[in-house]
Amino acid sequence: MALIPGKINPHEIEKVLNKMFSPEWLRETAAKVGYVQRNRKIDPVTFFWVLVLGFGIGLQRTIASLRRAYETASAETLVPSSFYDRFNKGLIAFLKECLAHGIADLASHASLTFSDKLRVFKDLMVADGTIIRLHDKLAEQFPGARGKAKLKIHTVIGITGNTKSIAIYAGKTAEIKTMRVGSWVKDNILLFALGYFKYELFSRIRRNKGYFVSRLKKSANPTIVSVLRDYRGNPVDIAGKKLKEILPRLKGEVIDVEVEVSIKGKVKKTEKDGAFEIYRPTCGTPKVKETFRLVGVLDEESKTYHFYLTNITPEQLSAEDVALLYRARWSIELVFKELKRLYQLDVISSGAPAVVESLVLVAMPTLVVSHRLLNHMRLLAPEKSARFTPLRWAESFYSIAPVIMTRVLKFIGIDEDPLLLIIYFMAEGVDPNVNRERLLSPWVKAVNSPGIRWK
Template sequence: MRRLTTLFPSEFLEEHAEELGVVERNRKTQMPALVWSFVFGFAAGESRTLAGFRRSYNATADETLSPGGFHQRLTPAFAEYLCDLVEHGIDEVAVPDAVGVDIDRFRDVMVADGTVLRLHRLLSDEFEPRRGEQGGARLHLLHNVTDQTIDRFNVTDEKAHDSTEFSTGSWLEDRLVLFDQAYFKYRRFALIDENDGYFVSRLKPNANPEITAELREWRGDAIPLEGDQIQDVVDDLYREYLDVEVEATFQRREYAGTQSYDTKTFRVVGVRDEDADDYHLYITNLPREEFLPADLATIYRCRWEVELLFRELKTQYNLDEFDTSKTYIV
């Protein structure tokens, strides 16, 4: 149990659930209790019924769920969330830094992410929490995976979104940045490309750009994709990889009181997960000539480095234990 909770801290389980949209921020589901009810429900070898899992959840959660309330939480998004946790666990017990892709061509590989730190309840005005009375600070990091350093960091209240703390600019030249869905913005991706930088991000489920070209030819009766929107066709595909060019429309930053629209071409790659019978979709500006779809999936695994860093800061250096009510100390 201790090894599992070290591998999957409660903060990580809650934050990753929010990133995937598994639960709304104002709902009372306790993700750690829900996850462990399924993990240990299967491991115990007992009768694996929904009623049994609900009893396990209610035995540890602060607020119990009715049968209907429990069933409502068993969504496809929750299934994807559990699959992600399994992949994360496999990555951790395997060799996490065994990336067989040439990443030396980049000046640095960077990961942007954030984590929540629980604070004294007397700090709830200065560091407003999303829910409850206990104060919460959000630590925003830009982690340099290449040098194993922290390039930038900022501390805000818990309500501040990670995405607002990432700034583009000339510093991005020849650097590769890995994002989770919290940072997904076409305008941000366009600015990275315009500053001669590179990025890889998971494609958000509600992002549905139009396919303008296929970057890989398929023999036989393959479904033609050009002109379709990617989310409209992905469920009908069975090929091992998806590799297409897409066009996205987005708003530029307001200038002189005028807000203009622009379009940009990106690359979307899908790597099929046979167990889940779907695709892991990524959006990037990395060229196909140098990086095949499987390479992108391998590169994206580097993003777990920042999760390891957060875990180390909290478990070994007690970063999550602020026994103070003084703002300046935080």
């Protein structure tokens, strides 16, 4: 793409990221959460950008590799144990603040908007979770299935508004227990994997004036109340019958009906968690009936129906559009692929709980920074916006992240020391074991050469 000279600021990227996470904000936040009491060798600004952008191509985010990246960026030599100790509860608190701040900034810089079909909705949001394997020593802190140590990351992402919610749970936590519904769902459409399938969840979304689309569980057998769309081949006598009862008689390509299901009785608000209101069923109440819309679309290849449950009306979206919309759920799989394949989130080898949680949290601001730059590039070239595909962008960002880190730090005056490479190799290239016997020690000795004395 040809850029017009004078139209693009050569420091666009640095300006965007330093506005998103200003040095002042990073230092104040690190002090506020107690991560930095007084300035020592580790500067929170340099440390933050090293954590977020200082990984090398094909490298895991290990403590050792991050320490070397910090030494390279700061021209400071650090004792490994001292650097390791920085991965503690204070860092976890700091990273959580950074993540919340980054998500808020990202949400205010949208680069996409809805087409006419979805113009009445606020955003399209996808909820899902992914499992991270951990060191066996962490099975007690992060229990997973069959006694293994695993961690679950629950994520809700907004397609246009860039809203993101990220939370960490023990691996064995059921998906439905990670989904909190409150006023934030109003006018949004939420897409769910089958792990979140529960009528009570869908009822809460509707009660909070939100919308949802979910695949229908194979075991579900709702009662058909009425037909919402007539077409050639559609049976006319299906009202009052169970879905599985009429399935063999379906001949049309699409079925669009209203169905009735049983859910637990009245609900009441029992607690608050931050900005989210949590609702739980009142104990001892009987089940009540509630209606939803059921859409079935025939898969020509398998000759089976794919069924979707929703509360979006036929006037808002046709049955075919509901099925097509559900495909957008794949976008969250691309996010997980970015986190695992590129940012090495799935290969954390540490057995220390604080280190594991820190390294997991580090990948989240990296994701937010990546998507913030993606939005900015789309805004710079709106005619090519659709061609900035998420995974291609992620791979491009990943390959140049260390370069971005160097430029971001230089932009705010944290420049490379002229002796940087000498300092780095003197620190990292020298074996710290002074008295260790080496293979060539009996046969070689250093050449006396004039030069500087290293202390």
